[in-house]
Amino acid sequence: MKGSPLFQYLYIFYTFVFTLHIANIFIEHETLNYMIGVFALIMLVVSFIGASRLFLILSVSFLTVGAYLFWTTGESVSVIPSIITSNLSLLTLLAMLPWMNSVVRSGRFDRSLNTLMRANVSDLGKLYTRGSGTTLTLAAFLNLSAVSISQEVLKRNLAPVDRKVRNAFISASTLRGFSLAVLWSPLEILVALPIFLTGVSYVSIFPWLLLVAVITFTLDSIWGRYYFKKYTYQATDVNEPEEVSTKGLGGKIFHLAGALVLFLALVIIGGTLFEIDFILTVTLLIFPFTLIWSVIMKRLRSFWAIGWNTWKEKTNTMQNFVILFISLSFFSYSISSAAFLDVIQKPILYVSEYPLLVFFVIQVLFIGLSMFGIHPVATLGILGSLISTLLTVYNPLSIAIVLVTSAIATLTVGTYGLVVTLTAMSLEQSPYRITLMNLAYAFIFGGIGTLIAYFLL
Known part of the structure; x- marks a missing residue:
């Protein structure tokens, strides 16, 4: 089924809807938003096939839960297309x-970083x-490609090491x-979504x-x-010199770091000058930034060849994210309008005087649910209405952190999550x-964030 023309050209339909949505962010036309919602429903149905x-x-x-909650609100089914477009910005970013x-990849920065990783080390600690x-x-x-690249390099170079030690080393260092x-x-969508939900600036x-x-x-x-x-490291390739030359790598790393800093600066400046939100700013900047960057590196042809094929492939396989974000x-709309919402919010409000406890419970909830296959995006959806309540009690910046x-x-621990799998x-x-x-x-990672958030209250 995934090899059918429907999936080979799905990127055209997705791109059409995303483009309409971006345009309507500036136009803010209710009728157009409703039409986009109808297209979103079609996207949902089509994407179920390949998810x-x-x-x-x-x-x-x-x-299912949303339909029941929506029924309890007594609203007309005709409003559904207009309420399911809220997450299209996140899908466009993806x-x-x-x-x-x-x-x-076109600038071959990935190769330079991999060379740097294994240069002149004598033990696994280093x-x-x-x-x-x-x-x-x-x-x-x-993003995710970095994990695969690093793991493949480490697997080759740690082949002589005990399997248990090697696996522990790779799963810890790369994840x-x-x-x-x-x-x-x-x-990162897990950064963009909390910013979107709390309304804080990047x-x-x-x-x-x-x-x-x-x-x-x-x-x-x-x-x-x-x-x-305590574990020694030795290069496995007999043709590889014991001392790997790092000549020229410094310039590559500096180039990459400089580009990242410039991109972040443009995101901040662009969002401030034009008063547009974080997700939209990043979405609009990515393509022109990378295009100009490839021209400066004189890698335009390579960039376009790699980029066009990669973009089509990734966009054609967005079904998982499409059905998740639209549903x-x-x-989120249904639960925020449901009559029993106060019943859910009261326990949180009851312990709101103990923010450290609330923050810790949120952290445990994320980690616990992830171990049973619940994606953190789904957990954010479940907490959506509670987040709205907490924003009236605590500093939004603390909640976002x-x-x-x-x-x-x-x-790093989502047992059925994509990275761990x-x-x-x-x-x-x-x-x-x-x-x-x-x-x-x-x-510990989440705990450090919790403590910093607590001190910012």
């Missing part, structure tokens, strides 16, 4: 992310910080490095997320250095072992 079982279950659950991945840091840097642009990269990235939350990342990376690097230093829009750090922490397949081990290996890290 995975987990996302089908999540979407059907949201639609559709644009492959272009950033493509410009990094390699741990290098591996985690390299994954972190690579993931800032390549943790990845989580710290996406924690502050404007390209510029206000960015320094605090960066602080969490720096503290967590420092503590984890110290742990990794001492935990793995989540319906669920807790939500972001709690959601990102699940990337791909790692388990790559290492040929149980995802539960990966979860167990990173569980303490996830709680």
